[in-house]
Amino acid sequence: MDLKKLNEDRITIADVFAKKEKEVTVAGWVKNTRALGKIKFLVLRDITAEIQITAAESKVDKKIFDMMDKISRESVIYVKGEVKESKQAPGGREIVPEEITLLNNAEEIPIDISEFSKTELPKRLDYRFLDFHRERTQAIFKIQNEIANSFREHFYKKGFIEMQPPCVISAASEGGTELFPVQYFEKKAYLAQSPQLYKQMIACSMEKTFMITPVWRAEKHNTPRHINEIRQMDIEVAFTDQMSIMKKLEEVVIAIIKRVLENCKKELKILGIKDLKIPKGVYLSYEDAIKKVGGKIGEDFTPEQERQLCSMYKGDIVFTYSWPSSIKPFYIMPKDEKADAKLSEGFDALYLGVEISSGGQRIHLPELLIERLKAKGLNPKNFKDYIDSFRYGAPPHSGWSIGLERITQQICGLDNVKEATMFPRDRDRLTP
Numbered sequence: 001m002d003l004k005k006l007n008e009d010r011i012t013i014a015d016v017f018a019k020k021e022k023e024v025t026v027a028g029w030v031k032n033t034r035a036l037g038k039i040k041f042l043v044l045r046d047i048t049a050e051i052q053i054t055a056a057e058s059k060v061d062k063k064i065f066d067m068m069d070k071i072s073r074e075s076v077i078y079v080k081g082e083v084k085e086s087k088q089a090p091g092g093r094e095i096v097p098e099e100i101t102l103l104n105n106a107e108e109i110p111i112d113i114s115e116f117s118k119t120e121l122p123k124r125l126d127y128r129f130l131d132f133h134r135e136r137t138q139a140i141f142k143i144q145n146e147i148a149n150s151f152r153e154h155f156y157k158k159g160f161i162e163m164q165p166p167c168v169i170s171a172a173s174e175g176g177t178e179l180f181p182v183q184y185f186e187k188k189a190y191l192a193q194s195p196q197l198y199k200q201m202i203a204c205s206m207e208k209t210f211m212i213t214p215v216w217r218a219e220k221h222n223t224p225r226h227i228n229e230i231r232q233m234d235i236e237v238a239f240t241d242q243m244s245i246m247k248k249l250e251e252v253v254i255a256i257i258k259r260v261l262e263n264c265k266k267e268l269k270i271l272g273i274k275d276l277k278i279p280k281g282v283y284l285s286y287e288d289a290i291k292k293v294g295g296k297i298g299e300d301f302t303p304e305q306e307r308q309l310c311s312m313y314k315g316d317i318v319f320t321y322s323w324p325s326s327i328k329p330f331y332i333m334p335k336d337e338k339a340d341a342k343l344s345e346g347f348d349a350l351y352l353g354v355e356i357s358s359g360g361q362r363i364h365l366p367e368l369l370i371e372r373l374k375a376k377g378l379n380p381k382n383f384k385d386y387i388d389s390f391r392y393g394a395p396p397h398s399g400w401s402i403g404l405e406r407i408t409q410q411i412c413g414l415d416n417v418k419e420a421t422m423f424p425r426d427r428d429r430l431t432p
Helices: 002-009 011-020 061-066 121-126 136-156 196-206 242-263 264-269 286-293 303-311 366-375 380-388 402-412
Strands: 023-036 039-045 050-056 076-085 092-106 183-186 187-191 209-218 229-238 281-285 317-321 348-350 354-361 397-403
Touching: 002 023, 011 023, 011 050, 011 092, 023 050, 023 092, 039 061, 039 076, 039 183, 050 061, 061 092, 136 209, 136 229, 136 242, 136 264, 136 402, 196 209, 196 229, 196 380, 196 397, 229 242, 229 402, 242 264, 242 281, 242 317, 242 348, 242 354, 242 397, 242 402, 281 286, 286 303, 286 317, 303 317, 303 348, 303 354, 354 402, 366 380, 397 402
Parallel strands: 050 092, 281 317
Antiparallel strands: 023 039, 023 076, 039 050, 076 092, 183 187, 209 229, 229 397, 317 348, 348 354, 354 397
């Protein structure tokens, strides 16, 4: 098989419909096969579309006709042939094959990869490489690709510096959350639970930064909302407070949803998403918000309370700001820069029923940071480099993080965040 020639000659299946060429070469996966008397059919799929391959015994080479019912589902083939108009064929066009080459014959498929698969999610994740063959699964990750790309473009156009934070760290970034230890030569190190400390250092020198980066949380969750390896979309900006940084989150979520609505119409239809709208920001103090859902001041929202609050502002982004310092990380600025302040400059953002982000203004004053570390039961000696980075002209600054998989889950209306994760890692899964 001359792959160089195939690559030169091949067009996408979408182009077969768009360009109206008479002779084409296409390649892809066999979605299904059937025979009707002396006519045999294949449905061929590539990443762009699918098309029917139709072979009448009297009109094609006998070798081609005989091989068509020997090709198994999901086998990879290339087809050269003549395009014909057909009212019966999906999309109104079909290819009459002049040549079919089998590139890889698929063995028996171990899971149901139909669009309405009855295979349970854990089994589909065991065979994730096959699950990616499903149009529905592909739709999820095309949308996720649009989310990540629009996030990156939004901040790139605003002059932000994209950074690549380290993924191996010497101590906890946030405290509290369990870490995955790794052996780093003769030292003990950890997989990063957050780029928090590093993005602050960049914001304090280059003013505004963004990133999409993996983080790891060694929390023993087993819920539809949690995974242990996450992709975070983060920003950090100098000379900002919690109110101005929340506005930047509102703006980028609006930009993301606009792009998804514009560029992913087909994918949203496949997923049955009909009521996605361009949101607006709703801003509530923590105290007002917790009262609205019958919660207790000083406690976090339960998942049910998050859904309840979002249901009051359907499809919008609900910001809850000025949270109690006791339930925010050590690096969040307390009100009025007072170490013993009950309230902080920290916020959460809820969207479509769940928390998609948290953030706020950071502490940029070294002595105040030391006091807050001690108040959280952390040893300032373990954060010496971090604290010292604020001793040489660090401005006030703020930031936040959005979980890429979680916002994908919400936009796509998925029951489990693992469906929005290409290769999920949870407390039991390390493969594939």
